[in-house]
Amino acid sequence: MAKITFDGIEVEVPDGTTILNAARKIGGKVVPPAMCYYTPLKGSGGKCRVCLVKVTQGSAKDPRPMPKLVASCVTPVQDGMVVENTLSPQVLEARKGVVEMLLINHPLDCPVCDQAGECDLQNLSYEHGTSGTRYEEERRTFDRQDIGPLIQLHMNRCILCYRCVYTADQITDKRVHGVLGRGDAAEIGTYIENVIDNDFSGNVIDVCPVGALTDKTFRFKNRVWFTKPVDAHRDCPKCSGKVVLWNRGSDVLRVTARKNEYGEVVEFICNECRFEKKEMSDWTIEGPRHIARASVISANHYELPVVNPQIIADLPESTTKELHLIPRPI
Amino acid sequence: MQLTNRKKVLEQKPMTVAEKMYLPAIFNGLSITMRHFFKKKPTIQYPEQTREFGKEFRGLHVLRRDEQGRERCTACGLCAVACPAEAITMVAGERKKGEEHLYREEKYAVSYEINMLRCIFCGLCEEACPKEAVFLQNDKTVPPRFERDEFIYGKDRLVEPLNQANSKDNIKYRY
Structure with a gap:
């Protein structure tokens, strides 16, 4: 020790x-x-x-x-x-x-980017960065790329953290994408645009700290802060099946893995759970996911106060009769 | 019990003869009335007449276009999340090839609706907009209507007309 x-x-x-x-x-x-x-x-x-x-x-x-x-x-x-x-x-x-x-080559297209609202780089620059830019040169630009039918790569936004490369290396059994080029020219690429058809390839979306790798099925569907995160699970033969559903009304717009307070995935989920199960009937709902008050995702989401069971025992019956309607912390 | 010394006792004396006739009081009152006939009238005859709007007036919204006539709005949703009345809804879409002259960015608002009955004209949407797209005009108000549906303004009524895009004098914006 x-x-x-x-x-x-x-x-x-x-x-x-x-x-x-x-x-x-x-x-x-x-x-x-x-x-x-x-x-x-x-x-x-x-x-x-x-x-x-x-x-x-x-x-x-x-x-x-x-x-x-x-x-x-x-x-x-x-x-x-x-x-x-x-x-x-x-x-x-x-x-x-x-x-x-990190922001030198970042396009700052947050109004367009699907990651805005849950983007680590956005939070980081908000907390630690400056509000202006001194960079005058032209930013490097790449064309948008499809990595398979379900994942979109925006190389412009990439900060070359290598997380997706490690994920593809370690979580999926056959890596088909990596970093090509060196230095300023380095980019995430799939050799000859090889399609990632691995069962766990979708996890590169979750590990990406910026909006470089995004879910194509969620592309421009809605803003993150208008969707409601709900914890849910299902019996999945491939993965743990524990996910977060991002709902708008009763529509499941997006499925992601659960992340802890540092934005790290707790359990990786498979592509079937992530991309194909977009019906409420596919899932067992556990309850609303708690979102930190500081996050924009909590805007206009009203949470009922957490019930303290110790106090409830002493309360008169009239005040507790509707308590079963209040979601309990899990 | 007396709390302060500020109490004043009103003495009601019996009225004099002149006071009992009420005539001086009547003429006094009439003279005040007559004087107002010749003063400048503060009343305006709305709706035939309208007051001039202040420079900072926040009226009807507009979705601006850029210098080339393309819509500036990218449906980023910041106006809707900033809106305290939750009056704004939008659906985003992806710009297709060949539509570059219509929309400025690769994402655009397929539908953009403001419920003018909900809107409190606070101007927070204008403040939140990162693309300088939504503005509250200082010379237009929402006209009264009979049906509730007519207060839900879609893109057809919010986006500024093409011919106005280049002549900024037509619509006075606040900057």
Whole structure:
């Protein structure tokens, strides 16, 4: 076990844990953002540099600070390490620069993009970026590409986080897409536009932090914040079948996997669940999904207050008679 | 119990003879009335006459076109989510090949409806619009109608006519 101090908060984690995961153990506002690191995917991380933190004390044995900011998602902790994230103005300044670099070639077509409203890059630039741009050169542009009949690739919006490549590598058994070219010319491509017809290929949509890979069946159907997320499940022979349905009225517009608070998929789902089961009768509804108040998706969604069972026992009967109508937290 | 010293006792004296005749009071009142005959009248004869709208007046919405006459709206839904009265609904569609002269972006609003009975003319939609498409005009109001359906304005009544697109004098926008 290693004991580290993160933003003045002490936390004890097993050896070999990364700084990012130690911060996530604390939770809350001190957690550095991550655009490329993805817990379920081995080898991810270290590419986007938004999780940079300052190590002011390397370890108990060697208390010298690390010379440069380190990427917290790939740096393991050492006993006695002291890390600064939100406390260090240097980190915040560096992150601002990283966001600016990520946005250099981003088209900022959020009004058109289907990911707007649940986009990690949008949130990141809102929280850490600047409101203006200093970039005057022409942005790199690519043509829209179809990856199979169900997935749309907008290379313009890609930030080259490699998450989809790792997903295709690890979750699906045969990888047919990767990164072509180098440096500025790098792009996500399928060799000779090979169709991804793997059962789990749809998960690249969920892992994409931006709107580069989107669901073609949901394309321009509706804005994310007008749809209502509902937890549901079904018996699926291929996957866990636990999903989120995004409804408009009683129509299922989109099916996605469930994500945790860091936007990471809890259980990957298969293409049949994602693309083909678009009827309410296909699913067993569990209840509305809780959306963070800060998210635009919660706009105009009215949640009933969470019932505290301890208090209910003491309430007179007249106040509890309609309680069964209120959805309970799962 | 007396709480403050501000209490005033009104004394009602018996009226004098002149007061009992009421005539001075009547003439006094009539003179005030007569004086108003010659003053400037603040009343305007609506609907024949209308007041001039202020520069900041927020009236009937318009969906603007750009310099080339293409619709600016991309159906991003920000106006609808900003709308406190939930008066705006829209359906988005994908621009096909050959429609580039009609719509500015690859996505456009197939239908865009504002329920003018719900609308409170707060102007938040105008503020939210990232494409400078929706504006509230300062010289037009929603005309009164008899049927409720007629207050649901579709794209046919909201999008600015093509010939007006280039002459900005026709519609006065607030910037």
